[in-house]
Amino acid sequence: MRPEDLVQRWLRDHHQGRLSRRELLRRLGLLSLSVPAIGTLVACARTAETPTAPSGATPAAPTTPGEQGTPAAGAIPEYIDRTKLDKELNFYNWSEYIDPDILTEFQETYGVKVTMDTYASNEDLLAKLQGGATGYDVIVPSDYMVSIMINLGMLEPLDYSVIKTIANIDPENLKPYYDPDNTYSVPYMWGTSGYSYDTSVLGEDLTSWKEVFQPRPEVRKKIVMLDDQREVIGAALMYLGYEINETSDEALAKAKELLLAQKPHVLAYSSQNNDDLLVAGEALIAHIWTGDALMSEQEKPSLRYVIPIEGCTVWQDNLCVPKTAPHKYTAMAFIDFLNRPDIAGRNANYIMYGSPNKAAREQGYIDEAVLQNPGVYPPPEVWKRLQWIKDVGEEGALKYDRLWTEIKTA
Numbered sequence: 001m002r003p004e005d006l007v008q009r010w011l012r013d014h015h016q017g018r019l020s021r022r023e024l025l026r027r028l029g030l031l032s033l034s035v036p037a038i039g040t041l042v043a044c045a046r047t048a049e050t051p052t053a054p055s056g057a058t059p060a061a062p063t064t065p066g067e068q069g070t071p072a073a074g075a076i077p078e079y080i081d082r083t084k085l086d087k088e089l090n091f092y093n094w095s096e097y098i099d100p101d102i103l104t105e106f107q108e109t110y111g112v113k114v115t116m117d118t119y120a121s122n123e124d125l126l127a128k129l130q131g132g133a134t135g136y137d138v139i140v141p142s143d144y145m146v147s148i149m150i151n152l153g154m155l156e157p158l159d160y161s162v163i164k165t166i167a168n169i170d171p172e173n174l175k176p177y178y179d180p181d182n183t184y185s186v187p188y189m190w191g192t193s194g195y196s197y198d199t200s201v202l203g204e205d206l207t208s209w210k211e212v213f214q215p216r217p218e219v220r221k222k223i224v225m226l227d228d229q230r231e232v233i234g235a236a237l238m239y240l241g242y243e244i245n246e247t248s249d250e251a252l253a254k255a256k257e258l259l260l261a262q263k264p265h266v267l268a269y270s271s272q273n274n275d276d277l278l279v280a281g282e283a284l285i286a287h288i289w290t291g292d293a294l295m296s297e298q299e300k301p302s303l304r305y306v307i308p309i310e311g312c313t314v315w316q317d318n319l320c321v322p323k324t325a326p327h328k329y330t331a332m333a334f335i336d337f338l339n340r341p342d343i344a345g346r347n348a349n350y351i352m353y354g355s356p357n358k359a360a361r362e363q364g365y366i367d368e369a370v371l372q373n374p375g376v377y378p379p380p381e382v383w384k385r386l387q388w389i390k391d392v393g394e395e396g397a398l399k400y401d402r403l404w405t406e407i408k409t410a
């Protein structure tokens with residue numbers, strides 16, 4: 001079957017309620033189609049899913065689909081110099097991390113063909129860029145990876161004469177520890193890394209990382225851990241009572257012991273299929289990021305997301321432009337577009353992560369159900385037990401790398 005026909009079938013199934021949004025996103029990511037190919041199909045099928053502006057909110061600028069390369073008149077802000085826009089943009093993003101309609105809308109409005117590739121961890125992103133991938137225009141590193149990339153001279157300063165929508169971002173999310181003047185990064189989404197589990201099998205009371213690291217018999221071989229060294233080692237450190245950025249040999253040796261003892265009970269290390277395994281019932285507990293957890297709950301309401309009592313990571317992912325980006329001006333225009341309140345709101349509702357876009361929240365673009373969900377926007381008492389992953393320097397990173405390889409190959 002041609003990829004176009006396959007996508008058409010998935011979209012039909014999605015709109016008729018037979019295929020979840022999470023599964024649709026996953027499959028589109030796997031197909032690795034350029035956004036125009038997906039976009040044309042999504043645009044045809046865009047009916048039931050298209051959110052409308054909430055009452056009292058500023059409606060989105062009208063976007064008449066333009067022909068490829070011909071932006072629709074009036075829809076591009078006047079401060080963007082259209083003559084500087086390229087015909088294409090290459091976006092390197094986490095999987096299942098943007099509403100595909102939004103890419104289509106950028107493409108139709110700005111006349112720029114967007115191609116998106118996906119990755120599963122910050123370390124994969126770094127390795128890919130260091131391995132010589134020079135074609136990407138916009139990337140989405142997390143907090144500590146922004147620090148690492150700044151120190152390695154890999155990021156381009158952002159042009160705020162183009163990214164004027166920075167004004168929509170909550171001051172609380174700006175000036176972060178990893179880029180104090182936002183010279184290189186604009187916050188995209190934020191979240192936490194706890195675990196989800198099936199209450200229909202395990203009951204309502206799970207609260208501790210103990211369930212993951214020293215599991216009861218019924219969950220043995222039914223645990224999925226993120227395929228992410230800083231997250232997994234960090235969770236083990238927190239369970240043991242250490243700080244998440246610990247690099248002492250003693251703490252890392254204890255984390256290693258715990259993770260090696262846990263390994264026979266781990267079904268998989270996966271950041272992309274952890275949600276599928278939970279929904280399919282093959283896993284009963286999965287270490288997971290907020291949005292993936294909440295999307296899974298929509299398909300399987302017996303799942304519940306837990307921020308463990310010992311704490312877990314809080315993170316903020318960011319829009320950045322690599323120094324090597326071939327289409328820098330267009331990259332800035334794309335980042336500006338993603339921060340429009342209507343766009344940021346639709347995106348946050350779709351992927352279900354915390355949004356740093358204050359204007360989107362205040363103008364009513366974010367669903368009340370998402371805003372009120374304590375898994376997405378934790379209350380102050382929960383914030384006290386969250387920790388940020390930080391750059392642990394070259395020596396620390398080597399220790400984490402070595403430990404991770406030992407765990408994965410054991």
Ligand code: SPD
Pocket residue numbers: 094095096097142193231289291292315317
């Ligand atoms: N489904 C994609 C989610 C991206 C999450 N990024 C989290 C990084 C945490 N260290």
